[in-house]
């Protein structure tokens with residue numbers, strides 16, 4: 001699936017797509033789904049001593065925002081640039097499966113947010129604070145903290 005036949009004397013461009021299932025990604029990251037095919041573009045460059053693999057992974061993921069709980073999608077573009085030891089290449093075939101999977105997993109953030117500054121839901125009344133505001137006192141500074149703020153060190 002991710003195997004590329006290399007040209008030992010020059011550079012070998014590659015361009016292919018693979019599904020998240022083929023990479024067993026949807027099992028590995030439970031809270032994210034890669035819907036469409038994952039596109040991989042790049043080239044393998046023979047530098048004499050080793051092979052450099054450079055390229056880009058393009059994918060679209062869908063998930064539930066951790067803060068506002070809304071279904072969201074995000075297009076990701078992940079660049080990679082790695083060197084491979086020529087002694088691990090047999091019959092001029094390079095298998096990029098692990099490289100692609102590792103780069104994709106490393107690019108996932110711990111939190112899935114619909115946008116960087118998602119305001120989330122009010123912990124009291126549950127309204128989406130991206131769309132509206134509420135009068136809950138959870139969003140107001142605690143008066144005791146207010147007193148501390150005004151306290152001046154002599």
Ligand SMILES: [Zn+2]
Pocket residue numbers: 065066067068069070113114115118119120
């Ligand atoms: Zn959100």
Ligand SMILES: [Zn+2]
Pocket residue numbers: 122123124125126127134135136
């Ligand atoms: Zn509220």
